[in-house]
Amino acid sequence: MRTVTVVGASLSGLYAARELRAQGFDGRLVIVGDEPHRPYDRPPLSKDFLTGRADEDQLALTDAEETGELDAEWLLGTRARGLDARGRTVLLDGGRTVSTDGVVIATGARARRLPGDDLAGVHTLRTLDDARALRTELTRGSRQVVVIGGGFIGAETASSCAALGHTVTVVEAAPLPLVPQLGAEMAAVCAALHRRGGVDLITGTGVAGLRGTVAVTAVELSDGRTLPADIVIVGIGATPNTGWLAGSTLALHDGVLCDDGCVTSLPQVVAVGDVARVGGARAEHWTSATEQPRVAVANLLAGHTTRTVRSLPYFWSDQYGARIQFAGRRQDGDTVRITEGELTDGTPPEDGFLALYERNGRTTAVLSMDRPRPFMRARRELTRGESEARQEPAAL
Structure with a gap:
């Protein structure tokens, strides 16, 4: 590939650009973003930025040094309007076009x-x-x-x-x-x-x-x-930004449909972050946006799916001075067992708690409030258990 275009100057778009350079792509790199801002961190917007404890410069995800190292063409304040049927041309505002050999779709989602x-x-x-x-x-x-x-x-x-x-x-x-x-x-x-x-x-x-x-x-x-x-x-959820892809050959259904390796129906087009429905699921979380690009870029450069996303779902939320952390794959019917802390009439204690979700003798997920160290231990054990389960031979 001589040119790769990242559509979306988002967290996942930036990580994809970093991965392209880290994995040896030395060609032309174009980053298209509809906002005028360089990539910034969104989680603080509802927390420290809103309360004035953080300023805009603390949200920035890149600095001048990294910008130079990426050696990318930044087309900010520019909206993508379309992708040709073969995925080789990105259409932009004003009728401009970018001819490209590969595309990373990282256009995220918009508020409902x-x-x-x-x-x-x-x-x-x-x-x-x-x-x-x-x-x-x-x-x-x-x-x-x-x-x-x-x-x-x-x-x-x-x-x-x-x-x-x-x-x-x-x-x-x-x-x-x-x-x-x-x-x-x-x-x-x-x-x-x-x-x-x-x-x-x-x-x-x-x-x-x-x-x-x-x-x-x-x-x-x-x-x-x-x-x-x-x-x-x-705050009633978000809709993936896929409207600009209407008329392309990509499959769209509440996001861009991808296989387990973030690859679309066109091998030269991958999708990451909030806009990507990877292996049947779309995850609007920081960890997905930062972990998917490594796999997606490897597959893009290889020209087919060689790797798959296997990370354990994880998210966190800061509310009313408490940090909520969750990892795993909870399903209806899972039982919940409190292993640290005590709940009184369903009220969280001031010092927090740790809860395990269980099914058929296995831990499926872990939830904590203000118990970061026990949570990290439980998360590691959960990840290890998932890895071992994947390696077990299928039952005859």
Whole structure:
């Protein structure tokens, strides 16, 4: 390959560029990004950046020295508009094109929106520009904040708003937040953090609409209640950025469909990060975005799938002064056993806890709150157990 184009100046896009150079690619490297910013770290946007404990320069993932070492052409503030059927030309804004031998798709995902969310005071939190706008509003005195969605972004943002002294309510349509990730029992424990942080949590009801003419004034719930609001933060998930690939031959279904090695239906095109559905699953987590590029680039340079992604799913979340860490593959029906700490009426203790998910005598996942060292030990054991299970001969 003489030219490789990375579409998406994201965390996964940057890691792919690094891997290309590390794995010996010395040709032309083009990095296309629709934002004007060089790659930055997104997790702090809902936490330290929002509360003012971190500035923009602390979010940067590259410096001048690394930029020089990558020897890449950066096309920032430039949106990709299409990929030709053979995957050899990337179409850009304004009719420009990049002829290429290989493509890494790293276009990530965009925040889902609600009808009427064009009112002033309504925010999503996905990009640096989103975080800038929200941080500015949060500095204008005490406000009534309604967070729609109790997932990780919603919970972290609610925590930050509460820390800044605002009155915060979280609205979650499901009976509990985070049930798909943690299961009902542990989701209830984590939901208690909202109460501990002085935040109201309303569950089991959706949002019927937003009130306001120019600026938002209230949130109407599907059960008839109305919540006054100066600021509304919509955290109802994300949609993979695949619209620009319409008309290409790539298979698209809630992301770019890839095999277990991040390779698409075109061997010269791979996908990584939030936009990639690898082996049937799409993972919107920092670890996936940083681990997938090594495998994807190896397969891209080889011209076919030689390696597969085998990392254990892992994510973390910082909420109300507590760090939640989870690793593994939980399934419905797994039992949960608390091995460290004590839960009182489902309330997490101040010093945290460690829980193991188990099925048929095997540990399938591990969850901790403020127990980082025991968690890391359990995570290592879980990884070792998965590796041994893969090596066991299949039953006759």
